[in-house]
Amino acid sequence: MFDAIMTGFNWFMSAGATVMLPVIITIIGLIFGLKLTTAFKSGLTLGIGFAGINLILDFMKTNVGTAAKAMVDNIGVDLDVLDVGWGSIAAITWASPIIAILIFAILATNVIMLILKATNTLDVDIWNYHHMAIVGIMVHYVTGNVLLGVAASVVMAATTFKIADWSQPMVEDFFGIPGVSLPTISATSTLLIAWPLNWLLDRIPGVNKINFTLKDAQKYLGFFGDQMIMGLVLGLVIGGLAGYDLASVLKLGVSMSAVLVLIPKMTAMFMEGLIPISEAAQKWSQEKFKDRKLFIGLDAAVVVGNQDVITTALIIIPLTIALAVILPGNRVLPFADLAIVPFRVALAVALTRGNLFKNLIIGLVTTASLLYCGSLTAPFLTSIAENVGIDMAIAGGAILISSFAATSLIHSFLVFMAFTGKLMFTMPIMVVVIAATWYYFEKIKPNKKQLIEAEVIETHSIENY
Amino acid sequence: MKRVLVACGNGIATSTVVASKIRDYAKGKGVEITTTQCKLMEVAGKADYFDLVVTTGQFSGNSTTPVVRALSLLTGIGQEATLESIVDHLR
Helix, strand or coil: CHHHHHHHHHHHHHCCHHHHHHHHHHHHHHHCCCCHHHHHHHHHHHHHHHHHHHHHHHHHHHHHHHHHHHHHHHHCCCCCEEECCHHHHHHHHHCCCCHHHHHHHHHHHHHHHHHCCCCCEECCCHHHHHHHHHHHHHHHHHHCCHHHHHHHHHHHHHHHHHHHHHHHHHHHHHHCCCCEECCCHHHHCCHHHHHHHHHHHCCCCCHHHCCCCCCCHHHHHHHHHCHHHHHHHHHHHHHHHCCCCHHHHHHHHHHHHHHHHHHHHHHHHHHHHHHHHHHHHHHHHHHHCCCCCCEEECCHHHCCCCHHHHHHHHHHHHHHHHHHHHCCCCCEECCHHHHHHHHHHHHHHHHHCCCHHHHHHHHHHHHHHHHHHHHHHHHHHHHHHHHCCCCCCECCCCEEEECCCHHHCHHHHHHHHHHHCCHHHHHHHHHHHHHHHHHHHHHHHHHHHHHHHHHHHHHHHHHHC | CEEEEEEECCCCHHHHHHHHHHHHHHHHCCCCEEEEEEEHHHHHHHHHHCCEEEECCCCCCCCCCCEEECCHHHHCCCHHHHHHHHHHHHC
């Protein structure tokens, strides 16, 4: 009996993600109480999105991948890990055979924490669960242990909900959106660097006074925010460095522009397919917790339109490419995810309240961490992509893939390392770090704030006399 | 046929959700529309070609086209009122 199930399961797996994805999403949809036709259409939409991403990746492999390899050979820079973008990584995540278990584990974590009053963030933005799920998928891939994979995703989820809680006042205050928190790891992960670094910068005499503004940054750097032009420019430069002839350089420019414009269109299919499931989850959970005032967890996309965020991002984008070349040991060639730099800096901007000097320092340190973590975990990500039928082996595996999402994010990277290291040592360390951070934000910080507020009131009353 | 420009941070995530809700609602009210998605950064350059701009985030630029903020379509709180006002703009 067991053998029969395994044979069936293996047959199903070997059919590949384009077949598996519609079936798995249909099942998830049915569990959320969707009608069969709605659930199936959701699943099919995701399957189409996956097929689309696969097409683009194949196109990217033959054009960009080959050019990157030629550039590496020609000028000897060691940038042999191609940044294929968060959308591609999300597609790989949703196509994983254990995705259904992870989604429900993450949702259950949220519901249980809400019931225990351990969080106030109601996160039913199912789409963004992929950031938490990919860590579990990678842990499962490395250790071969499903339970460890699930545990890793649960830890990612729990810590993310807490960070969303803790950063909520800042989000409400700076961006002016009340009742909303942002459990989007691609944005919150930066806070792991920004919180301590901002604290440090505030305590260096002289440095803590620096601030400047750039009025025309958007006017002159605006093209870095335009995917079309940026893809074209990058393509021309890489083609030139690869030693291509003029016609090939121009062709590469247009191809890279095409990749940057088309990936988001394919990724949008995933979003579209998941809407009914997210809505069902939202309805159910808001009904369930209707007596409590909760923060609705939203995608950080709602804050990256802020002017300070855009200015910071436009300056960081060209510096990201410079860092990739300069930093010793970096292997990532930034490409598709240059488009989402605003997400990586958004919460740093809120934390510093738009101090451009501090934003740039924090932004650069964050970028360095993205490049290094991305370099270190690229081999695992490449193998996982191959497992779901995205064969990125370029020039006999000389080029790997990565992004500025998944375990390139410091938060995800640390949890991934904790679950794939020597558990005897890493687990206690992880628990202590999380507990200490929790204690600081829930016990020490609120007291401090009260003290400061009390002082302010005191001085005010003295002044009044 | 009225044209609606839906903008969010990256032109993918939340704008897809909002665009799909607006399309469904307008269809239910018998108003024919098409939606186009873009990044907030691109609104200034594109707004003139549309009858209405709907954003999920802050939009601080100038635009002669009316702009509706639609955060409520993501949180679900006050969703009906926002959809109502969007369709009113398009009648």
